Amino acid sequence: MTLDCAWLRDTLAYDCCPVKTVKTVKTVNGEPALEIGTPFSFADGTAIVFYLIEQGAHLLISDNGDTLFHLNSVGLDPFNKRRESAIRNTLLPFGVSLESSGEIRSLAPTERAQHAVAICISSVLAVAEQERGWLGVPEVVNNFSDEVEHDLRLWKPRQQPVRYPKIKGISKHEYTFDFMLAGELVDVISPSHQATGGLMRKLGDVLSAPGERPKIRVVIDDRDDFERAETEKQIIGSMASAMLFSSLKKVAGQATIH
Numbered sequence: 001m002t003l004d005c006a007w008l009r010d011t012l013a014y015d016c017c018p019v020k021t022v023k024t025v026k027t028v029n030g031e032p033a034l035e036i037g038t039p040f041s042f043a044d045g046t047a048i049v050f051y052l053i054e055q056g057a058h059l060l061i062s063d064n065g066d067t068l069f070h071l072n073s074v075g076l077d078p079f080n081k082r083r084e085s086a087i088r089n090t091l092l093p094f095g096v097s098l099e100s101s102g103e104i105r106s107l108a109p110t111e112r113a114q115h116a117v118a119i120c121i122s123s124v125l126a127v128a129e130q131e132r133g134w135l136g137v138p139e140v141v142n143n144f145s146d147e148v149e150h151d152l153r154l155w156k157p158r159q160q161p162v163r164y165p166k167i168k169g170i171s172k173h174e175y176t177f178d179f180m181l182a183g184e185l186v187d188v189i190s191p192s193h194q195a196t197g198g199l200m201r202k203l204g205d206v207l208s209a210p211g212e213r214p215k216i217r218v219v220i221d222d223r224d225d226f227e228r229a230e231t232e233k234q235i236i237g238s239m240a241s242a243m244l245f246s247s248l249k250k251v252a253g254q255a256t257i258h
Helices: 005-012 066-073 081-094 110-135 140-155 193-207 226-236 245-257
Strands: 015-018 034-041 047-055 058-062 104-109 166-168 174-176 179-181 184-189 215-220 241-244
Touching: 034 110, 047 066, 047 110, 047 174, 058 110, 066 110, 081 110, 104 110, 110 193, 140 179, 140 184, 140 245, 174 193, 184 193, 193 215, 193 226, 215 226, 215 245, 226 241, 241 245
Parallel strands: 184 215, 215 241
Antiparallel strands: 015 034, 034 047, 047 058, 058 104, 166 174, 179 184
């Protein structure tokens, strides 16, 4: 077997990048690996990725420590004893291990690669779901995103919003936004201190990256708590264009009149 992107796409149907050709990305142990891009992300839009390392007749599947790094970046200390224990308990049913390096990994025979990668993805998605609980991100955010998309289409009918655009920050971590509309990245959030804190770290990383500075807009849900949403808007507005959902609905309504 040749562990390359062609094999990966044929076997797993995921996007792929050979890490050894990307000088800024290395596994925690410095091993040559294939980076798997998945369509999944954490609560703040950070992409969930995995790395495949060939070890004889087996494949080592690793998150390269990215999951714990992400949790730490949004203010959730993963090495707090209670939280680390909770993470280990979340991973336990999937049969994957959490190493002392902070790496989530699994070793599987090459012929079981498809199943093993699916299990590893499921394990990190379980941690991502736990993260949402720790951050207090409600399930209604997903429905809110659909409502925002509807109003974006009304606001700028000649432009089609693109779902889940990705962009890398100065840390080389890849982030996912909810939409791209007319050259502007758009994220939607609920009005909470935790959600804003995670978003500000994400914005800081993305806006500090070299190259042309991206345009970013954040839509804040103000349906249940206008005062809290207005407060979060002022904070987010220091780094990106911020608007309340009620304001978006207003401009969307005006667009349909003209």
